[in-house]
Amino acid sequence: MSNSVSWVGALLGLALAIGLILWKLNPVYSLLLGTIFGAIIGGSSLSQTVNIVVAGTQSVMGTVVRVLAAGVLAGVMMESGAANAIARAIFENANYIDFFITATEKQKDLLRKHFSKYTSMSPRIFDIPVGSIDKLIRPSNPRKQFSVMTASRIAAEKHIDWTIKSVVGAHKILPQITFDIYGKGGQEQQLNSLIKQLNASDYVHLKGHADLSDIYKHYQLYLSTSTSEGFGLTLLEAIGSGLPIIGFDVPYGNQTFVENGKNGFLISSDQKDEEHYNLDKMTQKIIDLFTGVDLKTFREKSYQIARKFMTNKVEIKWNDLLKELND
Incomplete structure (x- = not known):
């Protein structure tokens, strides 16, 4: 049986993780608990849940758990009033995070700017697109005018x-x-x-x-x-x-x-x-x-x-990052 989780479980797990962060629980533990909760609610058995967590971390020596997509949360949501508590928690615990990932270069630049402005830390930040295209598509016939x-x-x-x-x-x-x-x-x-x-x-x-x-x-x-x-x-x-x-x-x-x-x-x-x-x-x-x-x-x-956003280019970015984790 494949280790899959329904989108309902994933959303509930994310909601729990954010709630725990807002309650000042360490973000690492918050998102790990959210992962386990979401997997079980999403239909996985206890053994499958363990497999999901382990399979997602063993190849990168456990550090993926500490990445937590924190770059996206902090970089995109920093100036949102509703997200201030999450962003603050991430910044306050940034020393527990090996690196940050953002979806765009501008988000990376903003995150780096905020770290420089609000902290004395200068963490590693990588931009990896959250979407890609497999090929460029060109029409075989002329495009419709206007x-x-x-x-x-x-x-x-x-x-x-x-x-x-x-x-x-x-x-x-x-x-x-x-x-x-x-x-x-x-x-x-x-x-x-x-x-x-x-x-x-x-x-x-x-x-x-x-x-x-x-x-x-x-x-x-x-x-x-x-x-x-x-x-x-x-x-x-x-x-x-x-x-x-x-x-x-x-x-x-x-x-x-x-x-x-x-x-x-x-x-x-x-x-x-x-x-x-x-x-x-x-x-x-x-x-x-x-x-x-x-x-x-x-x-x-x-x-x-x-x-720049072709799937093979994005895969190279992920491969380079994972290689760095294992070095």
């Missing part, structure tokens, strides 16, 4: 309504433009109403769930209006299919996968209220991309950035 897409959970925090309004603004100058939105979620009814209200039903469509692996390559542009992404797997998949991206200049996904003016545009803003988060600039950048840049050059730059 085609725009996004893919996301249809939820308020993803601000899909902003993408719709931006495309509607661009449509006034580029009547050929079309916009397809992939994903499901609780905001679908509101978005359908907005599309009708803006008389955009002919060119803006909610497409629902789909296997996107063979879909990105048919489009010319990907839009992102999320104001925060820890990594952004759909962004990676988009550039892996050669799409330029337009999005806000916010951590961490857009800043990882977009080089401003080279494979898309990053829109900065000092305005935090929703309807004024520079949607006019996004509209203008959509127009600029279709009328003022060499799309082929932008696409090739996206492919170039995506190569």
Whole structure:
């Protein structure tokens, strides 16, 4: 029988671990207890639970238990009020941690900055992507002209309504433009109403769930209006299919996968209220991309950035880290 744990067990184990950290228990023991609890609740027997824990640590001399994904927690959540207790506990116990792992280079830089600012420690920090792509995907037929897409959970925090309004603004100058939105979620009814209200039903469509692996390559542009992404797997998949991206200049996904003016545009803003988060600039950048840049050059730059996130490259990073543990 394979040693597998249901996602419910994994989430409950994580919740327990975070709770124990908040109660000031040593983070190492907190996450170890969370692992054991999650495995048992998730359907593993006691012997299988032991195998899961041992198999996950024996090849790296036990130190993986002390890694704890602490880099992600501290680097991404440091400035979040809800995460302060977790971040503080990690920083206070950093001397028990052999190294930190973050998902992006910018998270690594932020974590290093915080260690320098708040402590006298200078721990080892590695950035290893939490997602990868197996190959670059190129279309066998020409992409649809003036085609725009996004893919996301249809939820308020993803601000899909902003993408719709931006495309509607661009449509006034580029009547050929079309916009397809992939994903499901609780905001679908509101978005359908907005599309009708803006008389955009002919060119803006909610497409629902789909296997996107063979879909990105048919489009010319990907839009992102999320104001925060820890990594952004759909962004990676988009550039892996050669799409330029337009999005806000916010951590961490857009800043990882977009080089401003080279494979898309990053829109900065000092305005935090929703309807004024520079949607006019996004509209203008959509127009600029279709009328003022060499799309082929932008696409090739996206492919170039995506190569760093190929599965074989990520595997090398993990192998190098594990070799260092065994040295």
